């Protein structure tokens with residue numbers, strides 16, 4: 001037995017993007033007295049006799065939270081309006097009896113076949129006009145009123161029954177909105193898009209102006225002429241049209257979430273359980289269709305699903321970025337790793353298994369970066385269906401397997417880290433990330449196909465990571481005053497208020513690093529005139545006359561006093577004709593189309609400093625640029641400690657620090673003294689002397705080594 005839809009009316013009008021706020025205040029963490037540990041639990045895939053064994057093994061593994069019912073719509077509502085709760089009652093009872101909490105899901109990511117058969121027009125329609133099929137999951141149009149109604153109904157029925165259930169510690173709405181179902185081009189979607197545009201612009205004149213519709217004579221003279229952006233004879237539709245459709249799609253999906261959340265909250269309040277959090281699981285950074293900053297305001301607990309790019313040897317760096325991002329979504333508060341994998345996934349081209357110890361490093365790296373729990377997809381590996389070769393806590397081989405042994409050991413370690421719960425990760429730097437800019441940058445009409453939002457984000461993040469600098473991710477309108485260093489890897493679209501925010505930040509003494517092709521257009525994708533990067537020219541002290549994108553096989557030389565050693569580096573993908581308007585050149589182009597001109601510049605602006613990087617430097621050069629910018633900012637950029645050692649600090653309200661030292665290499669590495677000496681230590685009441693490794697119980701009077709592939713969590717005693 002396994003899984004199993006409809007249409008919603010679109011949504012909210014989007015005004016100017018407001019500054020993201022942390023997750024909603026006053027909403028506590030699920031009532032757990034330890035870090036959360038568990039998985040998606042799909043008992044509906046198994047005969048009932050297996051459930052008791054499941055619960056017993058969960059206890060052995062130290063599981064204290066499971067996500068239940070995520071794809072169980074067809075079982076819970078086998079026909080319209082008829083609910084079968086018996087099975088859920090029994091599973092909840094068993095779990096509760098074993099002291100295991102439940103994160104109860106609404107199953108709306110898997111509409112039942114009866115629903116699709118009754119409402120065939122709820123299937124999503126592609127830009128080519130193809131209606132997608134069922135026999136899978138995620139088959140729904142976000143704008144189909146029948147789907148939206150059915151979602152409210154099932155969420156309401158579940159919450160009516162279980163809002164007061166003592167096992168239910170959290171609510172999990174849907175599963176991974178936007179991944180993959182997002183845009184739809186059916187008639188209901190067209191209608192919804194028109195309503196959204198009316199609400200946004202009020203008049204067609206305003207819409208025509210925002211979309212630069214005079215270009216190719218594409219003015220609209222009636223709302224009925226507006227359509228979703230379909231395939232066109234040219235490469236794509238008007239960029240303003242495309243950008244608004246992406247904003248609209250994100251808003252529509254968010255409305256589906258808030259619909260259900262409101263229904264559940266209403267029932268929680270009535271049951272006297274308003275302290276139970278409601279959330280949904282994000283798919284940062286792979287889900288481009290959803291602006292998660294807007295979502296972050298609507299969830300009680302930031303939660304993410306993370307899967308490694310299995311074939312990338314340094315995939316733990318991208319893991320760290322996603323973890324830092326989720327923490328930032330929650331405004332720095334503890335967050336939940338809702339899903340990751342114990343070993344291989346089943347949907348990449350080559351699903352490499354994790355090597356012994358890798359799952360442990362992955363899980364603990366998330367905890368280091370602020371997760372107060374590590375959960376997996378899934379508890380027991382499926383026998384059939386599309387994910388039968390996906391790893392699980394309990395593999396097909398059962399408890400005789402390495403993965404099971406590692407899962408049990410990890411459960412014990414997370415229990416030993418109980419005191420870390422509630423502490424927060426310390427970050428000196430921030431990278432700015434914004435979905436509107438991502439959407440606008442990666443449209444078809446642009447100077448180079450090599451412009452790649454995520455690539456730049458990851459490239460800058462990686463060099464900070466290798467320099468042992470912990471970073472938050474921030475929205476461009478966020479209060480940046482708490483950061484010594486702010487990096488803008490890619491911000492092609494820059495609202496005027498964002499530029500003003502950066503201006504104030506640098507004037508006030510901050511250090512800013514901006515990469516190429518940022519600050520070029522406003523929120524309507526219209527170019528700021530007078531020289532690029534129009535929105536940021538004064539801050540950076542440069543003006544760019546012309547973009548000079550490079551051929552795919554082109555490498556240009558970069559040279560200057562900013563580089564130690566050979567004094568040379570290289571750039572690829574992009575170059576610019578940069579004119580200095582107050583900035584100093586720290587690296588110039590040796591050859592290529594911008595030969596002799598400045599490539600990397602530094603500008604004193606107010607009490608701060610702004611760096612501009614007009615090419616894609618090789619990794620070593622980028623690292624050196626960031627090291628120098630970090631020196632301007634007073635941020636410790638540690639190039640001495642091997643970059644195989646990940647170092648992250650959490651800090652409790654009472655000042656106790658926890659240093660997570662994760663060795664991704666195959667030789668032992670010593671933890672640098674500077675990392676353990678801040679904050680100062682002394683022997684406090686209740687604390688053993690010296691540096692204590694919470695995982696092993698060992699204490700160290702002197703230097704601490706982290707074994708190859710190992711992890712230490714050192715308690716740094718409070719002042």
Ligand code: GAL
Pocket residue numbers: 175176305307339345346377387390
């Ligand atoms: C996630 C999804 C899970 C499962 C998992 C497999 O994206 O939420 O339901 O499909 O991928 O890796």
